[in-house]
Amino acid sequence: MRRRATNGRARKAVAMLIDVHGHIGRVLPDRREFIDAANLIAKMDAWGIERTCVLALSEHPEGAYLECDTEDVLAACARHPGRLIPFCLIDPRHGNRPDMDFRDLLEEYTARGCKGIGELLPKLAFDDPRCLNLYRQAGAFGLPVLFDMMDGSWHYGLNDDPGLPKLEHALQVCPETVFIGHGPTFWAEISADVPVGQRAGYPAGPIVRGGAVPRLMRQYPHLWADTSATSGNNALTRDPAFALEFLDEFQNQVMFGTDSCRRSDVERLWPTVATIRDLRANGKLPAESLEKIEWRNVARLLKLGMPG
Numbered sequence: 001m002r003r004r005a006t007n008g009r010a011r012k013a014v015a016m017l018i019d020v021h022g023h024i025g026r027v028l029p030d031r032r033e034f035i036d037a038a039n040l041i042a043k044m045d046a047w048g049i050e051r052t053c054v055l056a057l058s059e060h061p062e063g064a065y066l067e068c069d070t071e072d073v074l075a076a077c078a079r080h081p082g083r084l085i086p087f088c089l090i091d092p093r094h095g096n097r098p099d100m101d102f103r104d105l106l107e108e109y110t111a112r113g114c115k116g117i118g119e120l121l122p123k124l125a126f127d128d129p130r131c132l133n134l135y136r137q138a139g140a141f142g143l144p145v146l147f148d149m150m151d152g153s154w155h156y157g158l159n160d161d162p163g164l165p166k167l168e169h170a171l172q173v174c175p176e177t178v179f180i181g182h183g184p185t186f187w188a189e190i191s192a193d194v195p196v197g198q199r200a201g202y203p204a205g206p207i208v209r210g211g212a213v214p215r216l217m218r219q220y221p222h223l224w225a226d227t228s229a230t231s232g233n234n235a236l237t238r239d240p241a242f243a244l245e246f247l248d249e250f251q252n253q254v255m256f257g258t259d260s261c262r263r264s265d266v267e268r269l270w271p272t273v274a275t276i277r278d279l280r281a282n283g284k285l286p287a288e289s290l291e292k293i294e295w296r297n298v299a300r301l302l303k304l305g306m307p308g
């Protein structure tokens with residue numbers, strides 16, 4: 001007599017993952033690293049990722065020479081509708097006025113299936129009136145805004161001052177808009193102590209309590225964060241005990257992401273994938289909390305209509 005299968009009872013060793021931060025196109029100037037849809041799918045298969053949000057870059061002058069605009073994203077996602085989720089991008093300087101009406105673009109992009117705006121990375125103050133205008137209109141269409149924050153020393157990225165007062169201003173005046181934080185300056189501000197010269201870097205060592213990111217995420221539930229890139233991974237690995245507290249407290253606002261920008265990344269295990277696998281394999285977070293970060297939060301936010 002055959003034994004009854006017991007699968008489904010045991011805790012799953014391998015999680016479902018949805019990546020909130022993926023790319024196609026020539027994301028970096030090196031053409032050898034051009035990411036086509038097949039390469040993106042190969043990376044997803046290699047790293048156990050079920051679905052990926054594909055972000056555009058080329059609408060910004062900062063990314064104009066790159067080959068990944070909203071039309072490229074929509075074309076790739078149409079070929080892999082079960083795997084790829086399109087985001088659209090609008091430059092807040094389009095029209096160059098603080099009351100520019102973006103409704104035509106937003107209506108078209110949402111009708112064609114876009115689920116968010118990103119990756120927003122103009123070299124502007126975070127609360128530039130043209131940015132606030134775009135944030136407000138995105139919120140009215142139910143589109144979250146995924147942004148990259150730098151400190152002004154880079155050739156791209158939204159800027160803010162220490163303590164992120166401009167992000168806080170935007171959160172106050174755009175209560176209907178979900179913001180998804182990403183990038184070195186955003187993640188450096190997880191700590192109250194941001195070393196001089198490290199605001200666009202990867203600060204090491206223990207995190208000092210009272211940082212702007214936890215404070216703002218606590219005070220403004222419409223501020224979310226993605227774990228992608230070296231910046232997100234650094235924030236979650238430099239002080240493991242703090243990271244577990246942070247992920248537990250903000251289990252409804254943090255989403256797994258990769259931000260892999262190279263074709264050749266497929267040859268290695270992506271660091272943020274290794275980090276989230278470690279959380280699961282070693283039981284470091286309650287299963288329900290971890291599942292939210294792995295995929296449930298992004299499925300809820302983007303209304304992906306997934307079962308379970």
Ligand SMILES: [Zn+2]
Nearest residue numbers: 021023119259
């Ligand atoms: Zn990115």
